[in-house]
Amino acid sequence: MENTNFAVDKILELCKIPSPTGFTHDICKHIAEELSKMGFEPKFSRKGSVSACLGGEGEHLVLAAHVDTLGLMVRSIKSNGCLRFTMLGGFPANNIEQENVTVHTRDDKTYTGTVYINEPAVHVNRDSGGAKRNDEGMEIVLDEIVKTRDETLALGISSGDFVSLDPRCILTPSGFIKSRHLDDKASAGILLALAKEIADKKLSPKRKISILFTTYEEVGHGASSGFADDTVEMISVDMGAIGDDLQTDEYKVSICAKDSGGPYNYEVTTALINLAKELKLDYAMDIYPFYGSDVEAALRAGYDIKHALIGPGVFASHGYERTHTKAVDNTLKLLRAYIGA
Ligand SMILES: [Zn+2]
Known part of the structure; x- marks a missing residue:
């Protein structure tokens, strides 16, 4: 043991x-x-x-x-400063909805963010439950004050940067290991x-x-x-x-x-x-x-x-x-x- x-x-x-x-x-x-x-x-x-x-x-x-x-890669930077992603490995996009992520730039900087559907607020978007979960209908919202593509580019983030998913590792007292x-x-x-x-x-x-x-x-x-x-x-x-x-x-x-x-x-x-x-x-x-x-x-x-x-x-x-x-x-x-x- x-x-x-x-x-x-x-x-x-x-x-x-x-x-x-x-x-x-x-x-x-x-x-x-x-x-x-x-x-x-x-x-x-x-x-x-x-x-x-x-x-x-x-x-x-x-x-x-x-x-x-599994993971993600930055596919492009959107006009709103958020990131469009492409998937690394095979999984349905709903498996990463509202997951915290880290962007790893090629010059070793890291930035955190979260994967959301576009328009995630249920008080604004009547169809948030039915919206398609895929790389077009979802984006990475960065934990940085950015509202435009240029502002995100200025952070040093670019297409081709790797994005890792928060594993959320837990060992429970009953012996379960929960993690991505x-x-x-x-x-x-x-x-x-x-x-x-x-x-x-x-x-x-x-x-x-x-x-x-x-x-x-x-x-x-x-x-x-x-x-x-x-x-x-x-x-x-x-x-x-x-x-x-x-x-x-x-x-x-x-x-x-x-x-x-x-x-x-x-x-x-x-x-x-x-x-x-x-x-x-x-x-x-x-x-x-x-x-x-x-x-x-x-x-x-x-x-x-x-x-x-x-x-x-x-x-x-x-x-x-x-x-x-x-x-x-x-x-x-x-x-x-x-x-x-
Ligand atoms: Zn395997």
């Missing part, structure tokens, strides 16, 4: 670091520092992912979680906890193990590069989907049998299920109807590897998400057993 607490601390810490897809340098640097502190030797890929070998010999297994998240971007920072925290345990207890995995923190997953090419050529197997550690007719919930480790990219590797997926049964873990095997994982990006890039997908169940994915410490614990236990440390 001690290590699960460490994972939860890391999850909350990671959720608070802005990392919309394409703007992941700070979080990757942070992760590299964490891994160095543990005594590992983190490596960066050219496109910004971080990886570290945790030791072991034999068939190389890579555990991959992504640290890029648990997809996939919940798994990234779990991988850091696994690394910490191997380092602290000087464990030697029964095969060669690396962990990989990818970027650009939310736009489809996260794990298409950035790992060693001798990799024979990769497990995407990413959120388990929860919803209609699925068995996964916020307490379970979810093992995915098939998603939009087709079925996962028979041998690896079956081994994970058998292990979960043997350990009497709270787990579910599911089929995610609208889901693509990072390891599929690796396969599409041409790598000849065995692939699987597991992760903690996350409710309300790509919205204000929620999971429970029990799901973190179950995922950590399954991974620990699978790597044989």
